[in-house]
Amino acid sequence: MPRITLPHNQKFSLDQTLGCGQVFRWDRTDDGWWYGVVRDRVIKIRQCGKQITFEGAPESFIEQYFSLDVDLPPIINSIDNDPCIHHAVRKCTGLRLIRQPEWECLISYICSTNSNIPMIRRRIATIAEQFGKRITFENKSYFTFPDPSAIACSGELALTSCKLGYRTSYVFKTACEISRTEQWADTIDALPHEHARRELMKLPGVGPKAADCILLFAFQKYDAFPVDVWVRRIIQHNYIKTLNTRSGLTGKEYNLIRRFAKQHFGEYCGYAQEYLYAARRG
DNA sequence: GACCAGGAAGAGT
DNA sequence: ACTCTTCATGGT
Numbered sequence A: 001m002p003r004i005t006l007p008h009n010q011k012f013s014l015d016q017t018l019g020c021g022q023v024f025r026w027d028r029t030d031d032g033w034w035y036g037v038v039r040d041r042v043i044k045i046r047q048c049g050k051q052i053t054f055e056g057a058p059e060s061f062i063e064q065y066f067s068l069d070v071d072l073p074p075i076i077n078s079i080d081n082d083p084c085i086h087h088a089v090r091k092c093t094g095l096r097l098i099r100q101p102e103w104e105c106l107i108s109y110i111c112s113t114n115s116n117i118p119m120i121r122r123r124i125a126t127i128a129e130q131f132g133k134r135i136t137f138e139n140k141s142y143f144t145f146p147d148p149s150a151i152a153c154s155g156e157l158a159l160t161s162c163k164l165g166y167r168t169s170y171v172f173k174t175a176c177e178i179s180r181t182e183q184w185a186d187t188i189d190a191l192p193h194e195h196a197r198r199e200l201m202k203l204p205g206v207g208p209k210a211a212d213c214i215l216l217f218a219f220q221k222y223d224a225f226p227v228d229v230w231v232r233r234i235i236q237h238n239y240i241k242t243l244n245t246r247s248g249l250t251g252k253e254y255n256l257i258r259r260f261a262k263q264h265f266g267e268y269c270g271y272a273q274e275y276l277y278a279a280r281r282g
Numbered sequence B: 001g002a003c004c005a006g007g008a009a010g011a012g013t
Numbered sequence C: 001a002c003t004c005t006t007c008a009t010g011g012t
Helices: A014-019 A059-065 A072-079 A083-091 A102-110 A117-131 A148-154 A156-162 A165-179 A184-190 A193-200 A208-218 A229-238 A251-265 A269-278
Strands: A003-005 A026-028 A034-038 A041-048 A051-055 A134-137 A140-143
Touching: A003 A059, A014 A026, A014 A034, A014 A041, A034 A140, A041 A059, A041 A134, A072 A083, A072 A269, A083 A269, A102 A117, A102 A165, A102 A184, A102 A208, A117 A140, A117 A148, A117 A156, A148 A156, A148 A165, A156 A165, A184 A193, A193 A208, A208 A251, A208 A269, A229 A251, A229 A269, A251 A269
Parallel strands: none
Antiparallel strands: A003 A051, A026 A034, A034 A041, A041 A051, A134 A140
């Protein structure tokens, strides 16, 4: 089975990277193997120290997907500006932002609103089982994430079995929109950050939080700073103690936190966000 | 039942 | 621009 040996100056943790909640389609077995579907491939991968063992994709694909080409130490140094983030980067050493397929990432974060990670995982899995293509790997069935047209052509009613709640119409409308937009991802990718953000927020079900997640996880806009209830709590407790914690997160507060994060953590504040989020428990 | 979860849309001010 | 309400689902 093919292997990658990590350079000694580049930290990477497969468990942190796949387990932190940025992706929803990976499962870990008791003996440390991760199984996941990425685009049209089933990937099996495990880490033993500096050794990454994998199958299901070429080495270049693995390196690209897990951002093994990203020089992490300067990024960590640039965000490590206070005791709170310092604790987080120590606790979650080797966490890297994955380069997610854009369309799947878009739908994943539309499905994430006002929900929790186990529910999001179930929804994405169900969408794949309903509309994706079956792949058999080691005598088990896996499913690709369906193309936009596969959802759009099936009709909104077919989506109801996925139990997305009020998000059903968002997913359907966005699928219709994307399926008739030529080179959607390339178009977004070519735009400056704030312009891309506004374009994403035109899609049904995509607000500020989802847009920032998509920019960060699928378009490598490392200065995006998604603010969910957890991150807001962390910011309120450790950085901006005057935040009003009673009411829901308003747009005004969201932008206040965004500006603070960019100013405090810098160009890679998105990495800071993910470390803070991953270290949220304990 | 109340409350929460990687929030967003729509109406009203 | 800002605030308030409602939304479907499942777990605690």
